[in-house]
Amino acid sequence: MKFNTDEIASVLREEIDRYQSGIDVREVGQVLEVGDGIARVWGLSGVMAGEMVEFPGGVTGLAFNLEENSVGVIILGDYLKVNEGDEVRSTGKLLSVPVGDAVIGRVLDPLGNPLDGKGPIATDLERPVETLAPGVADRQPVREPLQTGIKAIDAMTPIGRGQRELIIGDRKTGKTAIGIDAIINQKHSGVKCFYVAVGQKDSSVAVAIDVLRKHGAMDYTTVIVAGASVAAPLQYIAPYSGTAMAEHFMYNGEHALIVYDDLSKQATAYRQLSLLMRRPPGREAYPGDVFYAHSRLLERSAKLSDEHGGGSLTSLPIIETLEGEVSAYIPTNVISITDGQIYLQPDLFFAGQRPAMNVGISVSRVGGAAQTKAMKKVSGGLRLDLASFRELEAFAQLGTDLDAATQSRLDRGYCMVELLKQGQYQPLDIVDQVLSIYAGTRGHLDDVKRDEVAAWEAGFLTFVRDQTPEVRSRLEETKALDDETERLIEAAIAEYKRQIQGSKKHEPTLAGTT
Amino acid sequence: MTTEDPKRSSSLDAPRDIGAARLAKVYAQAIVDAADRHQCQAEVLEEFTQIVEDVLPRVDNIASVFESPRISTSDKSALVRTTFSNKVLPITLNALLVLADHGRLGLLTELVVALRRELDQRAGKREAVLTTAHSITPDEQTAILKSVEGSLGESLTAHFSVNPDLLGGLVVRIEDTVYDHSVSTSLVSLADRLKQRSINEIQHRRDRLGSA
Numbered sequence: 185m186k187f188n189t190d191e192i193a194s195v196l197r198e199e200i201d202r203y204q205s206g207i208d209v210r211e212v213g214q215v216l217e218v219g220d221g222i223a224r225v226w227g228l229s230g231v232m233a234g235e236m237v238e239f240p241g242g243v244t245g246l247a248f249n250l251e252e253n254s255v256g257v258i259i260l261g262d263y264l265k266v267n268e269g270d271e272v273r274s275t276g277k278l279l280s281v282p283v284g285d286a287v288i289g290r291v292l293d294p295l296g297n298p299l300d301g302k303g304p305i306a307t308d309l310e311r312p313v314e315t316l317a318p319g320v321a322d323r324q325p326v327r328e329p330l331q332t333g334i335k336a337i338d339a340m341t342p343i344g345r346g347q348r349e350l351i352i353g354d355r356k357t358g359k360t361a362i363g364i365d366a367i368i369n370q371k372h373s374g375v376k377c378f379y380v381a382v383g384q385k386d387s388s389v390a391v392a393i394d395v396l397r398k399h400g401a402m403d404y405t406t407v408i409v410a411g412a413s414v415a416a417p418l419q420y421i422a423p424y425s426g427t428a429m430a431e432h433f434m435y436n437g438e439h440a441l442i443v444y445d446d447l448s449k450q451a452t453a454y455r456q457l458s459l460l461m462r463r464p465p466g467r468e469a470y471p472g473d474v475f476y477a478h479s480r481l482l483e484r485s486a487k488l489s490d491e492h493g494g495g496s497l498t499s500l501p502i503i504e505t506l507e508g509e510v511s512a513y514i515p516t517n518v519i520s521i522t523d524g525q526i527y528l529q530p531d532l533f534f535a536g537q538r539p540a541m542n543v544g545i546s547v548s549r550v551g552g553a554a555q556t557k558a559m560k561k562v563s564g565g566l567r568l569d570l571a572s573f574r575e576l577e578a579f580a581q582l583g584t585d586l587d588a589a590t591q592s593r594l595d596r597g598y599c600m601v602e603l604l605k606q607g608q609y610q611p612l613d614i615v616d617q618v619l620s621i622y623a624g625t626r627g628h629l630d631d632v633k634r635d636e637v638a639a640w641e642a643g644f645l646t647f648v649r650d651q652t653p654e655v656r657s658r659l660e661e662t663k664a665l666d667d668e669t670e671r672l673i674e675a676a677i678a679e680y681k682r683q684i685q686g687s688k689k690h691e692p693t694l695a696g697t698t
Numbered sequence: 699m700t701t702e703d704p705k706r707s708s709s710l711d712a713p714r715d716i717g718a719a720r721l722a723k724v725y726a727q728a729i730v731d732a733a734d735r736h737q738c739q740a741e742v743l744e745e746f747t748q749i750v751e752d753v754l755p756r757v758d759n760i761a762s763v764f765e766s767p768r769i770s771t772s773d774k775s776a777l778v779r780t781t782f783s784n785k786v787l788p789i790t791l792n793a794l795l796v797l798a799d800h801g802r803l804g805l806l807t808e809l810v811v812a813l814r815r816e817l818d819q820r821a822g823k824r825e826a827v828l829t830t831a832h833s834i835t836p837d838e839q840t841a842i843l844k845s846v847e848g849s850l851g852e853s854l855t856a857h858f859s860v861n862p863d864l865l866g867g868l869v870v871r872i873e874d875t876v877y878d879h880s881v882s883t884s885l886v887s888l889a890d891r892l893k894q895r896s897i898n899e900i901q902h903r904r905d906r907l908g909s910a
Contacts, residue, residue, distance in 0.1 A: 195892070195895070196892070199888060199891065207877050207878065207879045208876075208877075208878040208879070208883050209875065209876070209877050209878070210875070210876050210878065211875055211876070212871070212874055212875075212876050214711070214712040216716070226712035226716065227874045229874045230874065253716040253717075253719065253720050254716055269712070273876070286901075304897065306897055306901045306904060307897075308898060308901065
């Protein structure tokens with residue numbers, strides 16, 4: 185790169201002319217011992233809890249434990265560069281990260297340093313990593329929907345802007361996929377997205393970033409990475425850093441979505457730190473304040489009142505369970521903090537139902553308030569119907585003869601299960617979702633074979649888009665399902681069925697070839 | 699005022715054992731209180747310093763004897779009594795016996811540091827380490843110390859040290875606070891300011907480009 189030496193020289197000259205030698209006053213301490221991402225420091229008598237401290241070589245730390253004779257510091261960086269006897273200086277500042285538009289589209293570490301090789305984050309906007317959540321007077325109820333683009337979720341466990349919805353399940357049940365799909369679906373919604381990867385394999389994170397990039401989602405997304413190879417302190421603060429970045433948009437009247445993938449790894453990192461700091465272990469060796477670590481993080485997601493700009497921060501924390509054990513310490517904690525959970529089950533996943541959501545125990549405590557009128561109308565009762573279908577299905581497996589009514593309920597259930605299956609990274613527009621679920625719940629798919637449901641749905645949605653665009657535009661406009669819209673949809677379905685009947689009649693017979 | 703003496707550690711250095719330092723502080727407070735009643739604080743400190751710095755290093759394995767749990771406290775007390783009675787002040791002897799009774803004779807080194815700090819604290823004196831880039835003459839040391847004491851408004855027990863990495867200027871450390879007026883720190887802050895300025899410049903140009 186060619187640079188102007190005269191310009192640099194003039195800047196330097198100017199600085200030297202204006203140079204005033206000031207005395208740098210700082211408080212210092214001395215490293216007594218260091219290891220495993222933490223240091224014990226003698227001195228620093230005036231340091232505050234949570235204050236940032238500096239080690240030689242630019243490594244930063246966080247005052248974590250203030251004891252009678254020493255200070256326990258967590259090292260945010262390469263602790264191998266810190267030696268016994270090194271001078272530690274306090275900075276008088278809380279740990280802060282860069283925020284604002286400059287971080288959008290970037291891959292950062294939890295301190296806000298770029299990891300994507302796209303140059304420094306050029307901004308002077310900063311926010312402290314740990315801040316207080318907005319109080320009750322600053323909030324308003326959640327009522328605006330945040331569409332995830334996943335039929336099963338938007339219909340049965342709707343998520344509102346400002347809500348905290350937990351995604352919980354065993355390993356390899358599609359938890360991350362839901363978070364990524366939700367981010368991809370925000371493409372035209374103006375919602376800024378943040379994906380916080382804690383303790384994940386770097387290869388998985390690279391795949392997630394690649395998917396986001398391919399779907400054009402990196403234009404409005406920031407990825408904060410504290411992979412499995414980084415020290416526990418960075419894994420511990422990563423969710424708080426991501427939240428600070430997301431909060432900036434909330435407090436400026438915009439909407440943001442944050443996915444914490446996953447908080448069980450963060451809890452493990454926090455347990456490691458706490459044990460090394462000799463804080464007393466509690467249940468499952470987690471420290472007593474692990475609940476507070478998660479509650480103060482998730483409380484920062486909110487829907488602000490109109491006086492405060494009406495911005496929102498929605499969070500999708502992810503928790504990984506072991507062998508479906510939801511009553512373990514961390515899962516129960518986070519379940520009790522969040523406003524509902526999406527429970528993913530391995531047996532459903534392997535049976536081909538993806539997303540593998542267990543409808544019976546997945547809930548959204550915000551519920552219908554966060555749904556459009558149209559969606560509320562078509563999906564009302566769907567969750568209960570599906571839950572009762574699962575019971576009925578178990579009963580039917582006993583091989584008893586079923587009466588016609590029960591058999592038809594079963595068929596409808598199978599059909600709905602097929603309809604709610606959805607491919608990865610294929611979020612659906614809310615209008616398409618309403619049309620699909622309308623067709624299913626009103627029995628228009630009862631005569632369609634189970635393995636043809638997906639093709640029928642895809643064909644129907646294309647048909648509506650190409651041949652009856654007035655249905656879509658009406659739904660988009662009103663977002664409600666009035667009589668006239670229903671009549672239009674019924675007519676569209678009838679016409680589509682007529683067309684596929686016709687095309688089937690004219691298909692050449694393939695008898696004998698299969 | 700003292701110059702750098704490798705044998706005598708400054709009380710600003712981190713203790714090897716925090717627990718021992720904490721215990722020593724408690725004993726030091728009690729000993730100074732007792733000495734205060736007999737107006738012999740300085741003498742007691744001097745005697746303890748002599749015991750730790752001059753006497754103990756000449757006796758082989760004395761530290762092991764003091765710390766060993768296999769030697770009973772009564773034996774240790776007898777040892778202290780026969781060694782020091784009539785040679786030191788009664789207060790010093792009593793303090794040594796109390797230490798022996800409680801099995802704390804191993805704390806003697808930390809106790810001297812704690813005693814010195816306690817006495818300085820009570821006299822309103824604070825310990826300071828003044829670091830320069832080059833060695834300076836005693837006259838210069840006195841002048842610098844006077845000037846520092848004048849600007850801080852308190853009297854200091856000063857240790858001088860040399861660190862060529864500073865390039866120039868002076869660094870004064872009083873307890874946990876460092877007053878840094880060195881050339882190296884000034885250069886670092888100048889570099890930071892230039893970097894910050896460049897970032898602001900990039901941001902300004904980018905914003906202008908974005909709004910155009």
